[in-house]
Amino acid sequence: MCKRILVGMSGGIDSTWAVKRLIEEGWAVEGAVLDMHPSSPVEQARLAAHSLGIPLHVIDCRKRFKEAVEDYFVSEYANGRTPNPCVMCNSEVKIRLLADTARGLGIDRISTGHYVRIVKNAKTGRFEMYSAEDKKKDQSYFLWRVSQEDWAMFHSTLENAEKESVKRELDEGEISHDGKESQEICFIPDGFRTQFLRERMSEEERLRSFTEGDFVTLDGKTVGRHNGLANYTLGQRKGLGIALGRPAYVLRLDGATNRVTVGFEEDNVCHGFTVSGVHFVSLEAFEGDIECLVRVRHRGILREATATVVGDRCTVSLKSPEKSVSSGQSAVFYDDYGRVLFGGVID
Numbered sequence: 418m419c420k421r422i423l424v425g426m427s428g429g430i431d432s433t434w435a436v437k438r439l440i441e442e443g444w445a446v447e448g449a450v451l452d453m454h455p456s457s458p459v460e461q462a463r464l465a466a467h468s469l470g471i472p473l474h475v476i477d478c479r480k481r482f483k484e485a486v487e488d489y490f491v492s493e494y495a496n497g498r499t500p501n502p503c504v505m506c507n508s509e510v511k512i513r514l515l516a517d518t519a520r521g522l523g524i525d526r527i528s529t530g531h532y533v534r535i536v537k538n539a540k541t542g543r544f545e546m547y548s549a550e551d552k553k554k555d556q557s558y559f560l561w562r563v564s565q566e567d568w569a570m571f572h573s574t575l576e577n578a579e580k581e582s583v584k585r586e587l588d589e590g591e592i593s594h595d596g597k598e599s600q601e602i603c604f605i606p607d608g609f610r611t612q613f614l615r616e617r618m619s620e621e622e623r624l625r626s627f628t629e630g631d632f633v634t635l636d637g638k639t640v641g642r643h644n645g646l647a648n649y650t651l652g653q654r655k656g657l658g659i660a661l662g663r664p665a666y667v668l669r670l671d672g673a674t675n676r677v678t679v680g681f682e683e684d685n686v687c688h689g690f691t692v693s694g695v696h697f698v699s700l701e702a703f704e705g706d707i708e709c710l711v712r713v714r715h716r717g718i719l720r721e722a723t724a725t726v727v728g729d730r731c732t733v734s735l736k737s738p739e740k741s742v743s744s745g746q747s748a749v750f751y752d753d754y755g756r757v758l759f760g761g762v763i764d
Contacts, residue, residue, distance in 0.1 A: 748760065
């Protein structure tokens with residue numbers, strides 16, 4: 418009897434190819450699509466599932482998605498931070514609900530269109546995460562909050578896949594798929610972030626986030642007026658509307674004073690930072706120093722660092738400076754072999 422596996426589907430290239438490959442490997446595949454918001458690709462997933470001849474489960478999780486992702490997204494911006502909704506979505510919605518649904522159906526394994534490698538360590542029994550072979554598509558940065566319980570059900574299908582080969586194989590097989598790349602903020606498909614925030618924030622949050630205030634330099638000099646903290650992100654250079662003789666960057670968002678601090682390229686660097694909410698991935702929880710590599714944004718450069726872990730917090734000392742380290746974004750720590758050690762949120 419074939420082993421059953423539930424695959425999270427979006428109708429896109431990657432998850433469609435994952436289903437095709439698993440069928441070829443002899444799995445009894447069933448699909449699942451998460452109905453998270455009005456732009457969820459339910460119909461695209463139905464077309465792909467029909468093309469591949471597999472059943473599809475539609476999981477209504479709009480309430481869960483709103484609470485775990487959208488409300489978090491709004492709250493972070495209201496507090497002058499730059500959120501990472503994909504990290505929260507993967508751990509609290511996508512992987513979590515896919516695993517829960519599989520358990521309810523009596524299915525032992527799950528898979529997705531994520532480019533990542535999950536391996537069980539035979540000695541420790543811990544599920545370890547490694548970056549995928551295709552470094553341009555590797556999504557390990559977005560998956561550091563997923564639990565060991567959910568990884569225990571996960572089957573890595575695209576760990577060694579190359580995106581161009583994946584697309585070519587589907588096209589040659591004339592398998593229905595939506596050729597669009599997934600969007601980072603899928604629930605704001607038109608890109609109107611500030612409009613979304615205005616609509617979702619409380620009156621108090623809107624007042625705090627969209628009230629005009631001062632642009633100031635590092636020495637406290639006022640150099641212009643901004644139109645609300647929520648319109649800016651750390652490291653932003655374009656659209657500031659101020660003239661300082663050369664390109665200026667957003668260095669700090671201060672909710673207490675409603676000020677945006679700006680500076681120049683040489684000011685937009687960081688030699689160290691702190692992290693909270695540390696979640697251990699491939700490593701068992703520990704305290705102390707570790708030499709490692711850290712990434713502070715998706716596709717960002719891996720920087721050599723010393724991380725000092727105390728409880729669920731971490732102090733990071735970089736061996737070389739990094740630009741635009743943003744409060745609210747994820748810091749993900751790797752070893753030299755692409756193994757994800759742990760992750761956390763930048764303070």
